[in-house]
Amino acid sequence: MRAALAGLVLLFAAAPARADDACDHAISVTGRAAASRPPDFAAVTVGVEAKAQSPAAALDAASKAVAGVVALGRDLGVPESDIGTSAVVLEPATRAVTRPNGTVESQADGYRAANAVTIRLADMARLGDLLRRALDAGANRIDSIGFGLNDPEKVDAELQVAAARDARARAAELAEAVGAKLGRLCSLSGSGSAAPPPMPMAAQARMKAPAPGRRVPIAAGTIESRSEVAASFAVAQ
Template identity: 35%
Template sequence: MNTRITFVAALLLLPLGIAAQEPDSETGTANRVIVVSGTGEVNGVPDVAAINVGVVVESESAKAALAANNEQMERLLEKLKQLGIAEKDIQTSSFNVSPRYQRMRNPGGEPPKIDGYQVSNQVHIRVRKIESLGGVLDQVVTAGANQINGISFSIAESETLMDEARNKAIRDAKRKAGLMAKEAGVTLGRLVAIRDHSGGGQPAPMRFMAMAEARSSVPVQTGEQTLSAQVQLTFKFE
């Protein structure tokens, strides 16, 4: 997986400048400290796709609609297995049976009557071979899927990239602390505190509707996702 690394640095200083009085919890005396923040960003190419696919069938009776839906879903699930989608990556996400009402208003103000039923069944699948995603989308439609809600992308080894981003953020903060100490004419002392403000490692998924082209695999662009880490370092100075 090719990654492109970019960095964004931010410096957070105490309100009174780099020199501040902070009480020592052990001795009760005041310590002079520099507090700095650093941010590191890593761009990664998504390698896992999550898709919601399903089958919607309408018929005059609920029983007939259910039977037809079950038949199409069985073909769809069999196709997913043939495509190499593991059972652990296939999960039912929704199932609904609902009445279908007459569209025309009945004379005398009577409520609309039921003239059929709709059955929908949807599964959430993960495609771990991202290069096969276009073909998977094409094949599930061919197998009977007539409902695709969207696609979300993620990075399987996101924590590895987050560790890289944290390392960059720490180096960024240390560089800033050294620069501030030098310009202020003080000597940078030992590091006394580190705080990680990165939060979750996985970026928010991107979503779009899948568009199929006749007689070809669905064209899909995964793009890139940015993972960002923020740290805060506290140094003593003399």
């Protein structure tokens, strides 16, 4: 099984060095590799915030609209496993009241409920349509939009190999430049920084309604992944 991305370290160590070990004379280099690719999916968290005088009424109003968003995900062909509730909030609401003497105090003002659902959408071309239709279904919040890769560990493993090849090529060039021959590998350590889990582009943002029927414009961009290895090779005159 591939190692986890965060803190990934590969280490090939030579046998304990002796006084005449070939690695007493070594070239140390850093190999690098990078890749840029479009995301495989978007993870969108949308929700509904509602207010009412009773807690049940507030929660029912929010939940009813979110049920429409969940149904929308199913209509778009999103698997059940890629649709899930991300948050349910119910709390007393207050409002500021200014008294005749000029003081301001908080006064109970019913209840506020919020219900949010996260949809993982593989068909990136329908992302703007999903947000528009979610609004039509009753959503009034976009809590986050993130993009990710289906197999980031595979990306990291490929970049580790490419970075190791780059390290050897750099070492060979240096050895040739000083009239030496590149020998065996003495040590190799590397770390990857392939795509992290989806990160929110916006948080706790209220959705501003676009013109009726207009898709919400979303640009997914690309996901950058990088890897580095530090290598040491023996050299001989």
